Amino acid sequence: MTMDDTTVRRKPDALPSPWRSGRFRRFFTARSTSLLADGMLMVSITTTVLAAGYGAGGVGYTLAAWMAPIVLLILFGGALADKFTPQVMMVGADAVRMATMLTLAGLLAGGGIRLWHVMALMAVSGAATAMFQPGLAALVPQVAEDIQRANALLRISEAICTLLGPGLAGLLAGYWSVAGSFLVIAAAYAISALGLLSLRHLSGAAESGDDSDDPLLRRLATGWHEFRSRSWLWGVIVVWAVYGLFVFGPSVPLGAALLTEQHGAGGYGWIASADGAGTIVGGLLGMRVRPARPLVAGACAMFFFTLNPLAPALGWSFTVTALTGVVAGCGFAFWGVMWATSVQSHIPLAVLSRVSAYDIAGSIIVIPLGRVLAGPAAESFGADRVLLFSSVMGVVCLTVMLALPAIRGLGRTPAEQAAGPAETAGDPAETAVGPEERVTGPGEKVPDPAGP
16 A cells, blocks of 8 residues: 555635745745756856866766766655655755855865866765755645645746856856856855755654654665556656657757757857746746646646757747747746646655655656767757657657546546545645645756756
């Protein structure tokens, strides 16, 4: 048997705005500063490695050093978050990331930084990220009663920070110093840690489960059992892995190359901004639209994302391509809100971090392979044909997802799925047994696009 799926619910219209909760406002501030730091990090690291003379190869090695610990340790991060509480793990992770950024700033200020210095520190930062990400899912339902609106607000924040972070890092590096940009990143992680630390009366997952004394490997096995026992959950992840291999993998490097060739570097920048604007619009829609079948509505919205690789493949005009970017970003964000709401409404809090970790791992593990294969495929068949194939595969994957009965039939809550809407007295924010939310996997970033 799986753990108890009992949830405490209210009618959506009766739920107060997340902004009325001081805990949510502090959590939102902490999460936003962390996202801003993530957005700044890649630009600052790239600038550091290139300025040190290690070229594009050095950048690749550094990013691999950061990503590898995330892939290897993310499952352990979920198990530890469920054991020691997500809050403890996330505050500790932010403290470690802050320390790595301060060390990088110190090395740059002192001169003589080496590639292995950067790689080692980024590996430590990646390990901390693996400890940070799974716990996000278990915190949202404890700081906001209206989980869907909270998810939508977080999605909007992510889009804004993704747009602002790289530009801020570039400004700091250009008009101050790269070391200064790392100081700002460290300060952002410090604010995130303090914001999370200030949250009071949060329930630990261990308090609501019966396996708090189990060894780590058994806890991982419990998480796997909970994951595989839900066909709608692993069904989405399997489809998403194929989607990541054939759509997300090729579309980022090949799409960037073709769009730059077709519209220039400036044009590509505006198209990327249009995609970000669409993500904000999708988040706003996610705050208002409450479909009875969230995964069906989200998957239908994701069909618009297939325009993302299709536009450069067919060489559409700048105006049309920018408009498709808005539509694609909107569909992607709306899916992310629907997926997050569905996962956290159906997974018990006691195992939510562990299940979220399996979700993240399954979502991101094949995307690097798709990016590696994109180059040889483009050389053999042409970048435009590869992207056209990506668009077709996107439609196929989403069609398969909608064809699976477990996914198609999933309701907003277990009760609505089985027997129609139900209302129970109680306050999810106070009982901490309510619908859960997630912030990574199919629909999120880690922070590099790894789920949509």
